[in-house]
Amino acid sequence: MYKIPESVLVVIYTEDMQVLMMERADKxxxxQSVTGSKDFPDEALQVTAMREVQEETGIVVADQPGAVPLSHLSDWRVANVYEIYPVWRHRYAPGVTKNTEHVFGLLVPNAISVTLAPREHVQYRWLPYREAADLCFSPSNAEAILQLPHHLAG
Structure with missing residues (x-):
């Protein structure tokens, strides 16, 4: 089964602009921040974002006790279209070379617990947003993080 070339990028951050960064297990x-593709073409982007956050970090986004409220997940209304890195093209149908990435932000409490998916990430760090942007391998991820002050200002 091939990956769908439509994905989300979720910048997870605290009120004081600390950003969660995770090191990929396969590279x-x-x-990076949380990223992931839709599971099926009609999956709502918000659902994709919630699912990927939970899969990669263990953070639950829902309107229920113990979860990060759904209102803390915001669609930043940014879509980046980029060339899929050759190292990952085998995951997509033959001939698919571009992906559309939709950017979201997730405001979390400072003391939130993070549980990484070991097949996806090997370690994480909380960093001030500029340092987090500098650490990114992906230019679109770095740009999204640099937009954080704009989104916090509202």
Whole structure:
């Protein structure tokens, strides 16, 4: 089964603009925010974002006790179209070379617990937003993080 070339990028951050960064398990020194593709073509982007956040970090986004409220997940209304890195093209149908990435932000409490999916990430760090952007391997991820002050200002 091939990946769908439509994905989400979720910048997870705290009120004081600390950003969660995770190192990929399949590529050493590749640091990123939460990313992931739709599971099926009609999956709502918000659902994709919620699912990927939970799968990759263990953070539950829902209107229920113990979860990050759904109102803390915001669609930043940014869509990046980019060339899929050749190293990952085998995951997509033959001939698919571009992906559309939709950017979301997720405001979380400072002391939130993170549980990484070991098949996806090997370690994480909380960093001030500019340092987090500098650490990103993906230009679109870095740009999204640099937009954080704009989104916090509202």
């Amino acid at each position: 050493a020194d590749y640091w």
